Amino acid sequence: MNFKEQWKKIVKKGACELGIKLDASQLELMALHGSELVKWNKKINITSITDPFETAVRHFIDSVAMANHIPDNMRVLDIGSGGGFPGLPLKITNPTLDVVMADSLRKRISFIKHVIRSARLADVDALHTRCEDLAKTEGFTHSFDIVVSRAFTSLDRFVSLAEPFLSENGVILAMKGKSGQNEIKSLCTKKNDINIHNYLLPFEKHERSIVIVKPGNHSD
Numbered sequence: 001m002n003f004k005e006q007w008k009k010i011v012k013k014g015a016c017e018l019g020i021k022l023d024a025s026q027l028e029l030m031a032l033h034g035s036e037l038v039k040w041n042k043k044i045n046i047t048s049i050t051d052p053f054e055t056a057v058r059h060f061i062d063s064v065a066m067a068n069h070i071p072d073n074m075r076v077l078d079i080g081s082g083g084g085f086p087g088l089p090l091k092i093t094n095p096t097l098d099v100v101m102a103d104s105l106r107k108r109i110s111f112i113k114h115v116i117r118s119a120r121l122a123d124v125d126a127l128h129t130r131c132e133d134l135a136k137t138e139g140f141t142h143s144f145d146i147v148v149s150r151a152f153t154s155l156d157r158f159v160s161l162a163e164p165f166l167s168e169n170g171v172i173l174a175m176k177g178k179s180g181q182n183e184i185k186s187l188c189t190k191k192n193d194i195n196i197h198n199y200l201l202p203f204e205k206h207e208r209s210i211v212i213v214k215p216g217n218h219s220d
Contacts, residue, residue, distance in 0.1 A: 007031060007056055014061035014202035019068055020093060029092045029119045030060050036115055037083050044107045046083045057203050063089035065199060066148060066173055066210055072096040074145040077165050079131045080104075080152030084112045086175065087148070091124050098123045100144075104130050135164040142167055150175040155183035155211060159192070163215050172213040177206065184211060191216025 008027040015022050022030075034055050041050055049058050063086030070076065073096045078087030081101035091099045103109050103126070112126035127134065134140050147162035147170065155174055162172045176183065184194065193214040201208050 004031060007034065007052055010053065010056040010203070011060050014057060015064050015093075017202040018061070018065050018199065020064050022064075022093065026092050029121075030089060032119055033084065033088055033092075033115050034060065036111070036118065040111050040114075044111075046108055046111055053203075057201065059083070059085050060089050061202055062086075062175070062208065063150065064093050065201075065208065066090060066175060067093045069173060069197065069210060069212060070094065070097065070146055070148075074098070075143065075167075076100070077102065077140075077144040077147045077162075079147060079149045079158070079161060081112065081126070082108055082150075084115060084126075086150050087124075088112065088115060088121075090148070091121060092119075099125075100140075101126045102129055102131055102134055104128070131161050131165075135161075140165060142170075145170050146173060147171075148173045148175070151177070159213055159215065166215070170214075172211075172215070174211045174213070176209045176211055 008031055011030055012022055012027055037046060038050060040046055049055055066086055067090055070090065072094065075098045078099065078101040081087050081103045084101060087099050087101040091097055101112055106128045109126045109128040116124055116126065141164055144165045145167055147165050149158050152158055155176065158174055159172055193216065195212040197210040199208050
């Protein structure tokens, strides 16, 4: 399986279609992440997506779609990070970010930590924990500028789980597929400031959306 030049060209082209430019060093780090994902997945189940092309499109390109909505120097929490998505691609795309990834499965966190070490990334960490428990931990409550997730749970539940982590002006970014439009309706009944960015996933042209939520009761 070629996770080198051809794979990197796919990621570069897809990211470019989304308005995101990746340089050679960033593409190399993503290739490292992708190749390690395939290796580890042969022994432990981290992701159901293992085909190189699908990994490039559905994991990496889809993850970096969120990058244009995250300013520099933000502290970001990725809930239910799985194989490190979208947290690691976001960190690689914007090295100024301080990223924490959380997942309830130890094997996934072991994998993410391995990639962090191999890529020599700074200001990034992975925690084996449930977000409900993390919300009670000192140093995490109300301390993140942005909380992100990619297909982790229903939108309404994700917003509820994410709220305790938000700083005063913090926002929630949820990556959703077609179903996201229906899930948004449940949030509109509350005093939430909601913006939606719709896009087509490059190559596959699947409908995607990034739901940006600032909880209305956050400052109460």
